[in-house]
Amino acid sequence: MEIIDISLYSLLLAILLLAVPVFLSRIYGLGLTKLLLSSAGRMIVQLVLIGVFLKYLFLWNNTVINLSWLIVMILAAVFSAIRGSAMKPGKIILPVFVSFALATFTVIFYLNIFVIRLDYIFDARYLIVLGGMLLGNSLRGNIVGIDLFYKSIRKETKKYQYLLSLGADYHEAVKPYMRESIRLALKPTIASMATIGIVALPGMMTGVILGGASPEVAIKYQIMIMISIVVSTIISVLLTILMTSGVCFTKYGVLRNDIFLKNKTE
Amino acid sequence: MIRFENIDLAYQGNNVFSDFSLEIAQGEKVVLLGKSGLGKSSLFSLILGFVQPQNGKVFFNENRVDERIVWNVRQKVAFIDQEISIGDYSVSEWLTFVSGIKANHSLSFGGKRLKELMDFFELSRDILNKDISDLSGGEKQRVAIIVSVLLERDVFLLDEVTSALDENLKKKTAEFFVERKDWTVVSISHDPVWLKNPWVKVFDLEKKTWK
Incomplete structure (x- = not known):
């Protein structure tokens, strides 16, 4: 069973569906038309570019290029994670990158070597596609985790300092905050794991099934990817907190104020 | 015991301070007075290393409080903040947490001493x-005082x-801290129970002199 290609003409028919929200936006004065059209435009351009790019990536299937592209994807994830947080980029970009890279590479190579048992573990089809799924899905958790950790210590300066004054070392003093932020970072992923298949048919499965594989194969891939997302999220949140602490705390164990974007005086 | 030497501090x-010096000897009971x-609180933050002076030095037990010594200081000093914010712990959970800190492992937080206090x-x-957050202000203060005493610091x-x-508890508390000869106590307060106590030395931060 081969997937049915959509001709350009047919695709135009799909795009024509946009007329529905545009029409409704007009009638109900939703004011969404401009935003909707520009977003759709961006999406089409971005996807066309990545489509062309992936075509060649799969064609060449070169180790160096594949790995480089994965690194570019990680960098993009790092930037959007930092932009979503209240932290200054310059200070934390390197530790965040290292944490994301370690988490992503560890999980992907584990999958490629032990689970999928690829002969060529740098194969673009698996490396890039799985990498994208992991990064895309663990990103939100990461942002929540990092942000909450530093924000709550700043908000509870008095409590944090009290912990230090009780004789807690750095690790003991940040532990309650670490626990809370990792827990919240993982919650949505864990929750979506429980509803998958019933509430939502995930993109990964749709893709695999349309690609001609049987639902059994799709299910196996989906189980693998969901667990991998949880694993890579927890590794990267934990590593990010551990690795950024060196630049975010003074040697006295006190949180620096200059790591935040808005230096609000409290 | 505690010495501030030519401190400049600005936030x-x-x-806040320019060229400020003050020495507190072991066993002294000192009240810091001033608007x-x-x-006043910054002096505590300086001792505990929560802020660092732009110039000058802070000494604890003749050791300069630096990024190494400060961790040691925090194990020798019992600090109670103005507002006690601890979060979602019950009192007994909090006692367990504090005694669970490595530096406090040898202490006993339950049993006889706790009951006495x-x-x-x-x-x-x-x-x-x-839950600590459900306690009244006075109850929170007393819990914090009990924890500070259980830490067995001086x-x-x-x-x-x-x-x-x-009134009655104020007097009792001030006397409790002043009576122990071996304890060095620095208290920020404008309450007569501290200021009128004959054993207490008062330092006026406005005039930067002893009263």
């Missing part, structure tokens, strides 16, 4: 199961610890 451009904004500070047993930095207590 966001606001000058808010004069840096609770009786002395007039707290009933059922408070142990209450230097106390007390920031307005009697403010929410009734």
Whole structure:
């Protein structure tokens, strides 16, 4: 069973569906038309570019290029994670990158070597596609985790300092905050794991099934990817907190104020 | 015991101290007096390493408080902050947490001493199961005082610890801290129970002199 290609003409028919929200936006004065059209435009351009790019990536299937592209994807994830947080980029970009890279590479190579048992573990089809799924899905958790950790210590300066004054070392003093932020970072992923298949048919499965594989194969891939997302999220949140602490705390164990974007005086 | 030497300290451009010096000897009971904004609490923060002076030195036990020594200082000093914010713990959970800190492992946080202190500070047993956030201001202060005593340290930095207590408890608390000859106690307060106590030395932060 081969997937049915959509001709350009047919695709135009799909795009024509946009007329529905545009029409409704007009009638109900939703004011969404401009935003909707520009977003759709961006999406089409971005996807066309990545489509062309992936075509060649799969064609060449070169180790160096594949790995480089994965690194570019990680960098993009790092930037959007930092932009979503209240932290200054310059200070934390390197530790965040290292944490994301370690988490992503560890999980992907584990999958490629032990689970999928690829002969060529740098194969673009698996490396890039799985990498994208992991990064895309663990990103939100990461942002929540990092942000909450530093924000709550700043908000509870008095409590944090009290912990230090009780004789807690750095690790003991940040532990309650670490626990809370990792827990919240993982919650949505864990929750979506429980509803998958019933509430939502995930993109990964749709893709695999349309690609001609049987639902059994799709299910196996989906189980693998969901667990991998949880694993890579927890590794990267934990590593990010551990690795950024060196630049975010003074040697006295006190949180620096200059790591935040808005230096609000409290 | 504690010595401030030519301290310059400014927060966001606001000058708190310039060329400030003060020495507190072991066993002394000192009250820091002065309006808010004069840096009373900042002196505690300097000792505990929560802020660093732009110039000058802070000494604890003849050791300069630096990024290494400060961790040691925090294990020798019992500090009680003006507002006690601990979060979602019941009193007994909090006691377990504090005794679980590695530096406090050798201490006993339960048993006889705790009961004695609770009786002395007039707290009933059922408070142990209450959430700290549900306690009254006075109850929180007494819990914090009891924790500070259980830590078995001999230097106390007390920031307005009697403010929410009734007259009788205020007096009892001040006397409790002043009576122990071996304890060094620095208290921020404008309460007569501290200021009128004959054993207490008062340092006026406005005039920067002993009274």
